Amino acid sequence: xxxxxxxxxxxxxxxxxxxxxxxxxxxxxxxxxxxxxxxxxxxxxxxxxxxxxxxxxxxxxxxxxxxxxxxxxxxxxxxxxxxxxxxxxxxxxxxxxxxxx
Amino acid sequence: xxxxxxxxxxxxxxxxxxxxxxxxxxxxxxxxxxxxxxxxxxxxxxxxxxxxxxxxxxxxxxxxxxxxxxxxxxxxxxxxxxxxxxxxxxxxxxxxxxxxxxxxxxxxxxxxxxxxxxxxxxxxxxxxxxxxxxxxxxxxxxxxxxxxxxxxxxxxxxxxxxxxxxxxxxxxxxxxxxxxxxxxxxxxxxxxxxxxxxxxxxxxxxxxxxxxxxxxxxxxxxxxxxxxxxxxxxxxxxxxxxxxxxxxxxxxxxxxxxxxxxxxxxxxxxxxxxxxxxxxxxxxxxxxxxxxxxxxxxxxxxxxxxxxxxxxxxxxxxxxxxxxxxxxxxxxxxxxxxxxxxxxxxxxxxxxxxxxxxxxxxxxxxxxxxxxxxxxxxxxxxxxxxxxxxxxxxxxxxxxxxxxxxxxxxxxxxxxxxxxxxxxxxxxxxxxxxxxxxxxxxxxxxxxxxxxxxxxxxxxxxxxxxxxxxxxxxxxxxxxxxxxxxxxxxxxxxxxxxxxxxxxxxxxxxxxxxxxxxxxxxxxxxxx
Numbered sequence: 039x040x041x042x043x044x045x046x047x048x049x050x051x052x053x054x055x056x057x058x059x060x061x062x063x064x065x066x067x068x069x070x071x072x073x074x075x076x077x078x079x080x081x082x083x084x085x086x087x088x089x090x091x092x093x094x095x096x097x098x099x100x101x102x103x104x105x106x107x108x109x110x111x112x113x114x115x116x117x118x119x120x121x122x123x124x125x126x127x128x129x130x131x132x133x134x135x136x137x138x139x
Numbered sequence: 140x141x142x143x144x145x146x147x148x149x150x151x152x153x154x155x156x157x158x159x160x161x162x163x164x165x166x167x168x169x170x171x172x173x174x175x176x177x178x179x180x181x182x183x184x185x186x187x188x189x190x191x192x193x194x195x196x197x198x199x200x201x202x203x204x205x206x207x208x209x210x211x212x213x214x215x216x217x218x219x220x221x222x223x224x225x226x227x228x229x230x231x232x233x234x235x236x237x238x239x240x241x242x243x244x245x246x247x248x249x250x251x252x253x254x255x256x257x258x259x260x261x262x263x264x265x266x267x268x269x270x271x272x273x274x275x276x277x278x279x280x281x282x283x284x285x286x287x288x289x290x291x292x293x294x295x296x297x298x299x300x301x302x303x304x305x306x307x308x309x310x311x312x313x314x315x316x317x318x319x320x321x322x323x324x325x326x327x328x329x330x331x332x333x334x335x336x337x338x339x340x341x342x343x344x345x346x347x348x349x350x351x352x353x354x355x356x357x358x359x360x361x362x363x364x365x366x367x368x369x370x371x372x373x374x375x376x377x378x379x380x381x382x383x384x385x386x387x388x389x390x391x392x393x394x395x396x397x398x399x400x401x402x403x404x405x406x407x408x409x410x411x412x413x414x415x416x417x418x419x420x421x422x423x424x425x426x427x428x429x430x431x432x433x434x435x436x437x438x439x440x441x442x443x444x445x446x447x448x449x450x451x452x453x454x455x456x457x458x459x460x461x462x463x464x465x466x467x468x469x470x471x472x473x474x475x476x477x478x479x480x481x482x483x484x485x486x487x488x489x490x491x492x493x494x495x496x497x498x499x500x501x502x503x504x505x506x507x508x509x510x511x512x513x514x515x516x517x518x519x520x521x522x523x524x525x526x527x528x529x530x531x532x533x534x535x536x537x538x539x540x541x542x543x544x545x546x547x548x549x550x551x552x553x554x555x556x557x558x559x560x561x562x563x564x565x566x567x568x569x570x571x572x573x574x575x576x577x578x579x580x581x582x583x584x585x586x587x588x589x590x591x592x593x594x595x596x597x598x599x600x601x602x603x604x605x606x607x608x609x610x611x612x613x614x615x616x617x618x619x620x621x622x623x624x625x626x627x628x629x630x631x632x633x634x635x636x637x638x639x640x641x642x643x644x645x646x647x648x649x650x651x652x653x654x655x656x657x658x659x660x661x662x663x664x665x666x667x
Contacts, residue, residue: 070357071356073357074357078361086460089459089460090459090462092350108144108147
């Protein structure tokens with residue numbers, strides 16, 4: 039694949055770079071937001087909810103990374119991470135607004 | 140990446156596996172060795188004798204020693220010997236450390252049966268592999284971050300590997316030996332699938348172990364700036380009363396062991412910590428040995444040191460923490476007896492082999508294309524050198540580390556550091572060697588060198604210490620004997636690997652080049 043890569047167009051290389059960045063940083067953002075959302079909404083005491091949120095977050099990260107390389111285009115990789123990020127941020131913000139945390 | 144889902148996953152598997160493969164190989168191999176860290180330390184400090192265990196007697200000896208040598212100290216720590224670590228370690232702190240600092244401790248190791256001081260040769264022992272496994276010899280916290288990032292990559296590589304490998308159970312029963320690339324791939328799949336539960340457990344648990352470092356968002360969201368409050372809630376610590384400044388003798392601590400054991404339904408004490416010994420407000424905190432699968436952080440019972448009255452015990456951990464503790468306990472395997480410990484070791488080796496075979500496959504597949512011209516592009520040569528140094532070189536460096544322990548003079552200043560330096564110098568030399576020799580020759584020479592050094596370990600041990608194999612076998616010290624025998628077996632295995640390489644090299648050169656090419660094409664379709 040590497041030999042092929044040498045002849046691959048620049049656009050392909052940029053797309054791969056974009057997907058890698060989306061997976062590493064976008065994926066982390068989704069995972070971190072998912073852990074916060076879980077912590078806010080789980081009916082557990084504070085410390086337990088935090089631990090549970092952190093434990094589960096790595097599964098979210100995994101799925102996010104897989105998504106970034108499975109989707110059709112590099113743009114959809116970013117969209118597919120930013121939409122859940124906005125939703126998760128809204129839900130956890132709502133929990134805070136409702137006074138859960 | 141325009142192809143289907145499985146092709147995309149195969150692509151991801153190939154590339155994350157390559158980029159992090161060398162680091163993961165070192166992490167897996169040193170982690171596997173760390174399952175025997177106490178045993179390795181025992182071999183590297185054989186002066187500390189292994190005695191029949193008697194916790195009460197050892198504790199009495201430790202208390203007598205500390206009363207004689209550290210009566211005015213503010214704090215004592217006593218680590219009791221166990222089946223794996225024979226030393227009775229006592230430490231004391233003259234004056235309490237400033238808040239937030241650990242303070243300086245004096246440390247002595249005692250003979251668990253006689254109570255006299257024993258001086259083991261200065262060495263990091265098995266602790267070196269344990270530390271390297273997650274700190275990678277880097278300053279805090281960078282090594283931990285890098286190791287945890289590598290763990291996340293491993294997690295991605297495992298799951299994408301499972302997705303790629305569609306006929307997971309059918310293929311498991313297909314092993315085609317002596318078929319070159321195909322055999323490597325079959326081997327990679329076999330060790331991957333065979334111990335898949337272990338791989339998943341070990342990888343996910345390593346993420347959980349450092350989760351509050353790498354994924355702190357929810358702590359910050361819930362606790363804000365008061366992060367310490369989170370740790371206080373997760374790891375409840377018992378409060379210790381202030382010094383009363385009234386001199387009162389400490390009661391014998393040995394009976395406390397039985398009382399603590401009652402609290403833990405039979406669990407054992409690993410460590411005792413005595414605050415303000417000799418004061419009316421002395422307290423003794425007994426910490427439990429990690430002998431359960433579910434690791435319980437800071438499980439302790441506190442007693443009044445003068446009256447022996449129980450002051451409190453940490454509560455049972457709630458469910459979420461128990462899950463985290465189970466991951467921790469499973470990863471560390473402190474609870475494992477000898478059989479299970481060997482099983483852990485073998486699973487770890489299988490994981491190491493899975494990573495190693497993966498790296499070999501990556502290169503082998505691409506090398507075939509350049510077999511005819513005989514000229515290798517720079518990137519393939521780079522991968523080849525890194526493969527050799529990270530695998531054969533690391534194994535050789537480990538043998539050098541053990542030999543340095545026996546060969547460096549005991550009086551050498553900074554001896555423990557020099558053992559570690561010897562390890563890294565040997566590893567560095569393996570890079571130089573791999574750069575200067577053709578690939579296959581470098582493999583053969585480094586494997587042969589490793590074989591020679593590992594078989595030399597029991598010999599050098601017999602020549603430089605009285606704990607030779609004959610003596611340890613007749614005394615029944617299976618830790619020391621087992622270490623020598625394992626080193627010897629490793630040497631034999633490496634010699635076999637070098638011999639196989641040598642033979643393969645001589646057959647490849649007479650092979651029909653056309654057949655090679657035809658195979659390369661089928662592989663490209665089959666293995667990608």
